[in-house]
Amino acid sequence: MHDHAPGVRGASNRRLLAISLALTATVMVVQVVGAVWTGSLALLADAAHMFTDSSALVIALVASIVAARPANERNTYGYQRAEVFGALANAVILIVLSVWIAVEGVQRLVGGGEVEVAGGLMLVVAVVGLVANGVSMYLLSAAQRHSINVRGAYLEVLGDLIGSAVVIVAAVVIWTTGWMPADALASLVIAAMILPRAVVLLREVFSVLGERAPRGTEVAAIREHILRKPGVTAVHDVHVWQLTRGAPVFTAHVVVERAVLADGRSAALLTSLQTCLAEHFDVEHSTFQFEPAGHVEHGDARHD
Template identity: 70%
Template sequence: MHDHAPRGIRAGGPRRLLALSLAITATVLVVQVIGAVLTGSLALLADAGHMFTDSSALVVALVAATVAARPADDRQTYGYQRAEVFGALINAIILVVLCAVIAVEAVRRLLDPVDTEVQGLPMMVVALIGLVANGVSLWLLSIAQRTSINARGAYLEVLGDLLGSVVVLVAAVVVWQTGWMPADAVASLAIAVLIVPRAVGLLREVVAVLGERAPSGTRVPDIREHLRDAKGVVDVHDVHVWQLTRGAPVFTAHIVVAQEVFDEGRAGTLLAELQSCLAEHFDVAHSTFQLEPAGHIEHDHHA
């Protein structure tokens, strides 16, 4: 069952949604920086740093998505969709560096507490603003991230912002109600811990795409057996499945067919059936088949 097409503000493509999220993130960034200065909160400053990094990452994602939309040409025969993967790679690296910076500063604050008093109530108000804004951005990107690895990277960063806002909000309440100032530094460290798994997960997905692994959840043996069940197909070999970016799988295979398929002029019909089979059962829109008569000998075997 497929989801209904999004309507309203989420009806645009990934680039439009990324641009809206960028506008929201940049606005909240300014609010958090001002709030950090006024309240003396390290957690707000750390979250503002996260938001600044996310703003930069969203710019990278927006540029990558724009480049990826360019049509294929004689030099880029598959088009520019792989640009999204490189954009996601940059985002993942930014996340890892951000985690390290936040962790170091939080530990330094815990080991060498500063005398600056953190104002809990204003800190809580700013955290609430960030929480609402990040929730809106997350909602905007929830559709685009299903089909774009680049939007997926931006989605994960906004999710990290949302969780960071929750942590800052809890720390603000603790400081406001109890006066325990180290809660601010602990919240900063917690933000770094929350980001790490998402950064690692995104890096793994980028490596999988660049390494041309089969998409997650794709079982090549199942596809091979499905193709073999087609009328006139004798065997299937040299199967390759990879993806240009998230949601853009590519499939190639050599199909050994009975001689009568060629004799009866059914090769074109069989080819169309195989392509429709992959599109309908395995969501593979781009497939290439080489039809070979039974007994055909390959002259360019490879390991």
């Protein structure tokens, strides 16, 4: 007995995510060019930070699009796992970038930080990044209150806003005092911001691919809710995993009183269980197998 109700992301959310992605990606390119022109490692680090946000926005946008695509006979769960593999690639790239930026920053500091940086142009590019992130945050501010998908993208943009502010401070210091090590120090701060986020993303990918229960999901609490339903005597073979971020899947064998099946109350019980999981645990795809009390399974099935 199944409930196939994939999460629906509104078209307005997709439009906002697409606009924010366009802004972020454009500024990222501007920052890369600006880093080459100015010699600023901090700008390059902030471009890598922008890449983090661009990746997050792409993931959010892809999640929004694939959630609306129907499954087929070859891809029975649809294409949502594509997001996970994309996140894996992003995490690896970000870890490599942050380590390279950190090594380069340390080398510049050890060398006295005397790599010449054009502070004025660096400041202009950093301000452009700050403004773009501010606009993206404004666009996503309302939708993020109602969508966990958009909320994640909003927090990523917030992180990059802070990164742009760090670059602005370094640029002002260089422009006003000529102290070049400020650029290397700012790059190290930004690298320190990127690395933990990349590691967290990598851990999340491994958690999904390892089919672990989603963070915050209390299996014991779900089992307790099921056992409270009238007519339910036991529950076993409980499994919770997620196809991708925000797409949990639940299966369980539910032992019910024989009268529930004999009186035709199984449909009402199924609806009640599915509604319970959707409303209390945000599980939109749930599968239940009803078994009469006294039923004995054959084989080497393992129960919990």
